[in-house]
Amino acid sequence: MSTTRHPAEHEPIARVLPMLSVPHLDREFDYLVASEQSDEAQPGVRVRVRFHGRLVDGFLLERRSDTDHVGKLGWLDKVVSGEPVLTHDIRRLTDAVAARYAGTRADVLRLAVPPRHATVEKRPAPPLEPLDPQPVDTAAWAAYQGGAQFVAALQEGRAARAVWQALPGESWPQRLAEIAAATVATGRGVLAVVPDQRDIDQLQAAATALIPDTRVVALSAGLGPAERYRRWLRALRGQARLVIGTRSAAFAPVSDLGLVLIWDDGDDSLVEPRAPYPHSREVAMLRAHQLRCAAVIGGYARTAEAHALVRGGWAHDLTASRRAVRAHAPRVVALEDSAYAQERDPAAHTARLPSMALDAARAALRADTPVLVQVPRRGYVPALACGRCRSIARCRHCTGPLSLPGRDAPGAVCRWCGREELALRCARCGSDAVRAVVVGARRTAEELGRAFPGAAVITSGGDSVVATVPHRPAVVVATPGVEPVAEGGYGAALLLDAWALLGRQDLRAAEDTLRRWMAAAALVRSHDDGGVVAVVAESAIPTVQALVRWDPVGHAEAELDARTEVGLPPAVHMAAVDGTTDAVDALLQAADLPDGAEVLGPVDLPVGARRPAGVAADHPVGRMLVRVPRELGLGLAAALRRASAAASARHDHEPVRVQIDPLHIG
Known part of the structure; x- marks a missing residue:
């Protein structure tokens, strides 16, 4: 028996955005609202609609009294939930992010709004006691030039924006x-975005000492669907006044947002690996701009993008005086890492460290403090080279690089095909001597254990991350980003294999290397307290000099100048278009690129970059780059967005991936 539907008496038209990723369907569609649906069918709720004969999810954007659709309208199939999960502010942000990154709104909404968990949503929120703000001691901010004025601006509710250069040893x-x-x-909300779970835990612990824990929410990918949705709803419903999370938390629906915080914006994990590949820093700054709220980008080092905000006047510099930096920073020394130096220094043969570095480590251990050793990679020996001529050791079957899987392994193993090579001999000079190209954390721990007999050796990296180490003698070997915090600070830090970081074919190699070094060096005691950092690298390298002088601002200034000179982001906007030659050419020819756009390429995909989804495995894939001045960035994104929509409607070429200002250009 069929039931006759009647349209709602008031605003019977629902404008819906279906969750369809194909670019040519990134638009709203009108549906009729039945009278029995009218109360729940409000802007921001989840709905289901019939589209081309199948049911699809969508968001109701607005209710209307009229429609510009010619023809018969379909009915809204179902209001999934009466909870308005897409707020007005997040909708505006979604539109801006899709426009900035040439993506579809459906893809952005998948990042912004988590999947529904019905049981959690139906559960009533527990009542909360009124928030009773307590005075906060912010005197430590006076150590930074303009710090006291910045805090005063926040307390007055002004939209102060700053790039904060944290002092070494600072408790960020x-x-x-x-x-x-x-x-x-002041009654306003705060959003903090950090790179990983360890950072969330540290910031949450510090925050709950000042703000009731019922008003603080932590969001991360490690939470289960139910718990994540429960916490997200607390933010949506205004119960949480501080939301802390990783990259997707940049979209968290914090009500009456007054301050956005980003820590360590140079970390790769803040870049979303799914389309349209937004950077959390850019999302957060878009929010701050749209809502006219305060913003802080903080770190021990500084990215060129953050420095561009200061140079452009959007943000203020929040730095300490050189005198304060010298008082807080450890002593940093650069030690030569050459074959000649190794021949002169027997200690370099056993632990790959010059005698001076070993002496500094031994002095720290005698002072009953731990020593930090930072190595670029995890594992045992990621790659091998000839001990005489330094040629990379390669597999005789597939020419892949050889590595040692473990201490007791009978021979080397190819990292490509997995074949074992029992008798190693250099194809270039015939020598049977081998050396590590980059020695991993486990092998380094073994070598240092022999160099410092009797000292405990702790490794942190991979699946075994150590959060803190006690105040006692120990050698801590860690990969970048997972260095444990030492109680009272490390007595010394040794930074190994510098060339493995600096020698990468990457636009951000120098910037990222300095960021990793400073993050480790910031855990070391000050020079006055005996703290020493030894970096095994040539002292003439500008990045090494920036570490020795502890000058991240000067390094960022030089980096931004260099990129401006050669026309690289952030001095310009650049789009990377990946796909087969025919598909990329067709897209660029169809795009109405703005005047002044420069097409570069083709180039190979950067190392580690995935092939575009949907492209056959046997089809070669390349990359074309399109460069425009900064003021034409939105025009470039709009042109590529329209061309992608036209291409997806025609279905006459394989898929093409478009990324605006990708982290790794090639």
């Missing part, structure tokens, strides 16, 4: 928690 979670609490005390 404590400082960020202080300004977050100061903002919450």
Whole structure:
């Protein structure tokens, strides 16, 4: 028996955005709202609609009294939930991110709004006691030039924006928690985006000492669907005043947002690996611009993108004086890492460290403090080379690089085909001597264990990350980003295999290397307290000099100048178009690129870049680059967005991936 539907008496038209990723369907469609649906069918709710004969999910954007559709309208099939999960602010942000990155709104919404969990959503929110703000001690911010004025601006509710250069040894979670609490005390919300779970834990611990834990929410990928949705709803419903999370938290629906915090914006994990590949820093700054709220980008080092915000006047510099930096920084020395130096220094043969570095480590251990050793990669020996001529050792079957899988392995193993090579001999000079190209954390730990007999050796990296180490003698071997925090600080830090980081074919190699070094060096005691950092690298390298002088701002300034000179982001906007030659050519020919656009390429995909989804495995894939001045960035994105929509409607070429300002250009 069929039931006759009647349109709602008031605003019977629902404008819906279906969750369809194909670019040519990234638009709204009108549907009729039945009278029995009218109360729940409000802007922002999840709905289901029939589209081309199948049911699809969507979001109801607005209710209307009229439609510009010619023909008969279909009915709204179902209101999935009456919870308005797409707020007005997040909808505006979604539109801006899709326009900035030449993506579809459906793809952005998948990042912004988590999947529904019905049981959690139906559960009533527990009542909360009124927030009773307590005075917050922000005196530590006076160590930074303009710091006191910045905090005062936050307390007055002004949209102050700054790039904060944290002092070495600074407790960044404590400082960020202080300004977050100061903002919450004004009645406004705070959003903090950090690279990983360890950073979330540190900031949450500092924040809950100043803000009631019922008002603090932590969002991360490691949470299960139910728990993540429960916490996300607390933010949506205004119960949480501080939201801390990893990259997707940049879209968290914090009500009455007053301050956005980004820590360590140079970390790769802040870049979304799914289309349209937004960077959390850019999303957060778009929010701050749209809502006219305060913003802070903080770190021990500084990216060229953050420095461009200061140079352009959008943000202020928040740095300490050189005198304060010298008082807080450890002594940094650069030690030669050449074959000649190794021949002169027997210690370099056993632990790959010059005698001076070994002496500094031994002095720290005698002072009952731990020593940090940073190595670029995990594992045992990622790659081997000839001990005489330094040629890379390669597999005789497939020419892949050889590595040692473990200490007791009978021979080397190819990292491509997996074949074992029992008798190693250099194809170039005939020598049977081998050396490590980059020695991993486990092998380094073994070598240092022999160099420092009796000292405990702790490794942190991969699946075994150590959060903290006690104040006692120990050698801590860690990969970048997972260095444990030492109680009272490390007595010394040794930074190994510098050339493996600096020698990468990457636009951001120098910037990223300095960021990793400074993050490790910041854990070391000050020079006055005996702290020493030894970097095994040539002292003439500008990045090494920036570490020795502890000058991240000067390094970022030089990096931005260099990129401006050669026309690389952030001095310009650049689009990377990946796909087969025919598909990329067709897309660029169809795109109405803005005047002044420069097409470059083709080039190979950067190392580690995935092939575009949907392209046959036997079809060669390349990359074309399109460069425009900064003021034409939105025009470039719009042109590529329209061309992608036209191409997806025609279905006459394989898929093409478009990325705006990708982290790795090639």
